[in-house]
Amino acid sequence: LHVHKTIIIANMKRVAFVVVACSLFAVSMSRPPNFVILLADDLGYGDIGCYGHPTILTPNIDLLAQGGMKFTQFYSANSICTPSRGGLMTGRLPLRTGIYSSAGYPLDMVFRVFMPGSTGGLQSDEVTVAALLKPLNYSSLLLGKWHLGHLNTMPTQRGFDEFYGLPYSQDEGCPPANPCLTKWPGVPLYHNETIIEQPVDLSTLTPRYNEKALEFIVDNKDNPFLLVMAYDEVHVPLFASRGFVNMSARGLYGDALQEMDDSIGQIVGRLRDLGLLGDTMIVFSSDNGAWTEEGLNGGSNGLLRGQKGETWEGGMRVPTIFYWTGHIASGKVSLALGSQLDFLATFAELAGASMPNKTLDSYSLVPVLLGQAAASSRDSVFYYRDATLMAARYGNYKAHYFTRSGWGLDKPECVCAVMPFTSVLYLVPQRHDPPLLYHLGHDPSEQYQLNATEYSSILEQINSVVEAHNKTIGSLPPSQLDLYDYDCKVCPCCDHAMLCVCNSTSTPVIDVGHGFYLFP
Numbered sequence: 397l398h399v400h401k402t403i404i405i406a407n408m409k410r411v412a413f414v415v416v417a418c419s420l421f422a423v424s425m426s427r428p429p430n431f432v433i434l435l436a437d438d439l440g441y442g443d444i445g446c447y448g449h450p451t452i453l454t455p456n457i458d459l460l461a462q463g464g465m466k467f468t469q470f471y472s473a474n475s476i477c478t479p480s481r482g483g484l485m486t487g488r489l490p491l492r493t494g495i496y497s498s499a500g501y502p503l504d505m506v507f508r509v510f511m512p513g514s515t516g517g518l519q520s521d522e523v524t525v526a527a528l529l530k531p532l533n534y535s536s537l538l539l540g541k542w543h544l545g546h547l548n549t550m551p552t553q554r555g556f557d558e559f560y561g562l563p564y565s566q567d568e569g570c571p572p573a574n575p576c577l578t579k580w581p582g583v584p585l586y587h588n589e590t591i592i593e594q595p596v597d598l599s600t601l602t603p604r605y606n607e608k609a610l611e612f613i614v615d616n617k618d619n620p621f622l623l624v625m626a627y628d629e630v631h632v633p634l635f636a637s638r639g640f641v642n643m644s645a646r647g648l649y650g651d652a653l654q655e656m657d658d659s660i661g662q663i664v665g666r667l668r669d670l671g672l673l674g675d676t677m678i679v680f681s682s683d684n685g686a687w688t689e690e691g692l693n694g695g696s697n698g699l700l701r702g703q704k705g706e707t708w709e710g711g712m713r714v715p716t717i718f719y720w721t722g723h724i725a726s727g728k729v730s731l732a733l734g735s736q737l738d739f740l741a742t743f744a745e746l747a748g749a750s751m752p753n754k755t756l757d758s759y760s761l762v763p764v765l766l767g768q769a770a771a772s773s774r775d776s777v778f779y780y781r782d783a784t785l786m787a788a789r790y791g792n793y794k795a796h797y798f799t800r801s802g803w804g805l806d807k808p809e810c811v812c813a814v815m816p817f818t819s820v821l822y823l824v825p826q827r828h829d830p831p832l833l834y835h836l837g838h839d840p841s842e843q844y845q846l847n848a849t850e851y852s853s854i855l856e857q858i859n860s861v862v863e864a865h866n867k868t869i870g871s872l873p874p875s876q877l878d879l880y881d882y883d884c885k886v887c888p889c890c891d892h893a894m895l896c897v898c899n900s901t902s903t904p905v906i907d908v909g910h911g912f913y914l915f916p
Contacts, residue, residue: 428532428747429720430616430676431525432667433624433739434660435484436653437477437541437565437631439715440686442698443653447715449696451645452653456661457717460680464719465728465765469836471735471777472684475704475711475802477543477565478509478877479780480683480736481626485524485544485554487740487758489780493522494873495544496782504782505803507877508705510545511568512580512887516876517545518554523752525740526622527555532747535616539605540626541565545876547886552588556624560587560608563888565631566598581896584888591890593899598635601628606659610666617670620747625663626683629656632693647692664719673721677746681736682714689803701842705802707779707786708842709794724765732764732772733789755868776861783872787831788862793851794842795831795858830855 441447444454446461473483479490490496495518497507510517518524526536538551540561551559562583569583582595609625629635629652636643636651640658644650660680667673686695688703688710702708716734718724741758742765744751757778763769777794779787787796830848833855838844848855875881890898 427675428534428620430620430672431529431622431743431747432663432676432678433484433622433626434663434678434680435540435624435626436656436680436682437627437629438684438687438695438704439630439653439682440688440695440697441700441710441713441715442696443630443686444657444715446717448698449646452650453644454653454657456657456664457680460660460664460678460717460719461727463721463726464678464717464724465730467716467718467730467732467734469731469733470681470714470716471712471733472682472714473735473737474780475684475706476508477541477631477683481541481543482518482522483757484683484736484739485518485526486522487525487737487752487756488522488754489737489757489778491780491783491869491872492755492757494519494876496780496872496875497877498783498875499878503879507879507882508782510543510564510877511882512546512564513882513884514545514877515547515883515886516878516881517547517549519873519876520549520553522554523754524555525743526551526557526624528740528744528749528752529620529622529747530555532620532749534620534622534747535612536622536624537608537612538624538626539608540624541628541631542626546888550586550589558588558612560605561585561626562596562628566596566628566635567632569595581887581889582900584890584896591888591898594888594890594896595900597900598628598633599637601635602655602659603637606662609659609663613663613666613670613672617672622743623663625659627656627659629653630695632687632690634693649693649695674723676720677723677743678719679716679739680719681716685710685712685714699841703802706800707781707796708799709836709840711802712777712779713840718761718765720765725767728767730764730770732761732770733774733777734761734764734772735759735774735777738772738774755870776865778862778865782877783875785862785866788858788865789836790858790861792835792837793854793858794834794836795855796828796833797831798828799826799832831858 446458472480474480479495482490482495497504499507536556537558538556543564546563566583569580584591585593585596634648634652636655640651640655644654684704685697688694697710700710702710737757738759738761741760745760745762759773764772777789786798833846834842889896
């Protein structure tokens with residue numbers, strides 16, 4: 397039924413690239429480029445065909461890699477949804493924007509993302525990618541998952557012209573979560589700032605996103621636009637539309653991913669049909685690594701150690717592809733360091749936008765993308781959990797100052813440890829002195845620890861980079877993710893008299909006996 401869709405971009409025309417002056421490519425545009433961000437949720441480094449998965453078929457994503465540039469050392473801004481998305485949107489590390497928890501153990505296990513009862517969110521003085529482009533007359537649409545707060549902090553209140561999607565993950569409500577462990581109202585579907593369906597019908601969600609995306613592209617074919625397609629796949633609970641159920645050899649996880657791949661084919665196909673591929677930079681990535689703890693309902697991080705929620709490579713190194721007909725050479729594999737934090741600076745340079753007057757953690761990737769440089773301006777990656785710097789990468793070397801499982805209730809070994817290069821006291825599950833040191837070029841799986849004494853000069857270099865970085869942090873803004881930021885009365889509800897059920901055939905399961913999970 398859907399085979400014609402999954403091969404929709406298979407016959408893209410090859411573009412002849414012309415050497416201009418001393419650079420391989422020259423960006424010659426009659427208008428600023430469009431930007432399309434295709435963001436998967438909880439997709440692992442080893443989950444798609446062009447990154448090595450043997451049974452999940454992703455022909456459209458693979459064609460983006462064949463026609464563009466695939467990065468092998470690209471990172472999310474954090475290892476979990478909310479702070480990762482905050483970093484992507486602003487080009488700033490999450491702790492700079494208040495998207496961290498200052499709660500002590502074990503509450504810090506709970507308040508890591510925004511929930512239905514969260515009163516916090518991405519603050520109004522932060523500049524999102526959409527807000528950055530707005531003065532240049534870009535139209536913008538965010539489809540899918542937001543997860544940066546819902547109480548006066550929706551996408552349309554943070555620079556986007558339109559929003560159609562979920563305010564948070566589909567497991568933060570009941571149903572559709574199964575088993576039903578949370579006691580919030582059903583997950584709502586919003587159009588802009590209005591709930592239009594609650595609980596959302598996940599089985600029809602992606603086709604509705606597709607329809608909106610294709611309409612948006614047609615409506616804005618003559619002016620620059622930003623489209624963020626923030627897929628709900630492949631976060632749990634998994635789902636797929638009727639036409640994709642039982643299609644994949646990988647089971648429901650594969651079904652969901654192949655439906656996302658089909659959606660990408662439709663979007664790229666529409667851009668092709670309208671002659672917009674040469675005017676549109678397309679970026680595919682994932683908000684963090686796979687949640688392997690979910691077993692068959694979770695994905696694969698391939699050869700990388702760790703998972704979503706952790707600062708091992710599997711938590712933050714993500715599959716990422718840039719595609720732009722006529723500007724990015726086809727079939728390129730880049731070893732350059734990159735981060736979703738860099739989207740903002742990259743888009744700003746290409747669009748001619750003014751950078752925000754804030755401390756930024758964003759570097760333009762334009763020289764790498766256009767073949768003018770092999771290495772990016774980024775030489776370091778900082779791995780945070782909340783406001784704690786857990787690890788740092790400089791060049792090929794990575795030092796772990798602390799390690800902690802993503803979801804286990806690690807019992808702290810001490811209540812008075814000091815964060816590296818600061819006087820802040822906090823709980824430490826496992827502190828490493830000297831730090832665990834790995835060469836990620838030789839050992840991307842982080843299996844073979846280097847001798848700290850033998851590599852003392854390398855550790856000194858990394859420590860110097862961390863000290864310099866720490867000086868840029870300054871005083872942190874108030875946390876947006878703590879217990880005092882939670883109020884069950886703000887849980888989204890379309891109609892309390894109807895038990896938060898509107899325009900939906902789903903029947904919510906209500907349990908009023910679980911403390912702060914209550915809703916009015």
